[in-house]
Amino acid sequence: MDNIKPRVKVPKSASAGDIIQIKTLINHPMESGLRKGKDGNPIPRQIINKFTCEFNGKTVFSCDLEPAISANPYLEFSAKVTEPGTFKFIWMDDDGSVYETENKIAIK
């Protein structure tokens, strides 16, 4: 889909060993496939079905999303930071689109 903008909230820095909180939000209709359109035909399913958070190339957290996740999916989780580096966030759409964003974190 076009015009999808991921947003993430990650602290700019942390002490080594800190467990930080990460929040993500992405604009997406999460069309369930169970609704009817104005013409009476079902609207085809189109959702974000997978989300992954990596840190310096290793998976920290991921999840499989179903149509029961609300529009504009919000995800909050944590990560243990032991070194400076880059978080990479990846959302996968049913239509094959991949939305990505990155955030750097420093060690205090």
Add this chain to the structure above:
Amino acid sequence: MNLTRRQMLRASVGVAAAGVFGFALPAAATPEATAESIKKFTGGADPVSGGNLTLTAPEIAENGNTVPVEIAVDSPMTDDDYVESVVIYAEGNPNPDVVVFHFTPMSGAAVAKTRMRLAKTQNVVAVAKTSTGQVFMDKKEVKVTIGGCGG
């Protein structure tokens, strides 16, 4: 007006079933379907209720389209002992699957929060699986209310 709160809610829900949600078409899943899915997820092991896994969801959701839900598992989250995954089911949705969270020791803590759709008042169930083979479960009933004149 002598309706009890429960009767009121039940009456509301009856109307809500024909409501505006994304889930109006197919028949709802059943607790049995959810139990079946849990068995697959745990590989047959019986989950232990209470204690290590906490599922947080509102007692009453003002709108079934956006219901906050949170899970937290008490775990050391070390390489030897961590929570691998937590699955959330909504027993009364057309498809009970909501989300599966996958954790790693790098997660630091087995906590996650999202927002889900609930087609009607129902039980929400979370099941957690640890790297040591432990299985935990927690369950909350969420009452889904419907709007004013327009629903």
Add this chain to the structure above:
Amino acid sequence: MKNKIIAKATAVALTVFVPGIAIAGGPVDDELIIDGDINMITRAAPPEGHPLDEVLSGWLYRTEETRMLETDTFENPGMLEVEDGAELWNTVDGSAGKSCASCHGDAEESMAGVGASFPKWDEASKRPINVELQIDKCRTEEMGAKAYKFDAPEQKALTAYVKNQSLGTPVAINLDEGDMRSWWEKGNEAYYTRTGQLNLSCASCHEQNNGNYIRADHLSQGNVNGFPTYRLKQAALVSVHNRFRGCIRDTRAEYPAAFSDVLMALEVYVTWRGTGLSVETPAVRQ
């Protein structure tokens, strides 16, 4: 104006639950602080001539989970559309090659507090205009662009962006300009006029029964200080005229066109009823 109200407050067709068996609670005793930083006014002393003792934000009538969504600008899903509005502000559109920013510069400075004073008198058209119509005026007169279609995503996003620059500013409209008072009168009359098969006026629910339940829904005072509002039901921003039309439709009446005289008059009057409340755009409601 209260003498216009018919004492039989509750239409037979409605079930209005008594507060004693409240299931969502409220109006609650809670403070709305956004990002731990902006203290919002959710209870205000009414302006002179107001029928209620205290002006209350709809935020106070929502459940804790819904209230929480508005306390964090990151978690507030309405902010996604506000960000779209920020992009539109800086995007050139129309034959004059201008964007909003070409004339108004940085919205954080030029639009601060502006949204709290709309609707305001427009001398050229001899009627009150709201933020949506002011944007259209800029587009057609200055930018050489077309007016937005009612409730176009761009209209909602840009309106919300402009109003969001007044987040926290108390609502204060100027009734001394032009003919604003007669529009206030018209709006006042519309507010107390029963319509539809259910024979309900705005006042039936939002004045006489705020705090009570209509089915399972907790009625607020119907203030509009948070519009465009993110509604969980639509999972999108909802404009104030869309909401007016929705309410009127729900009385099973035919509803007037957006920005029509009667709805503009109603917006003037209802905005005045919320005088003193902080602009909450984008508020989060059920």
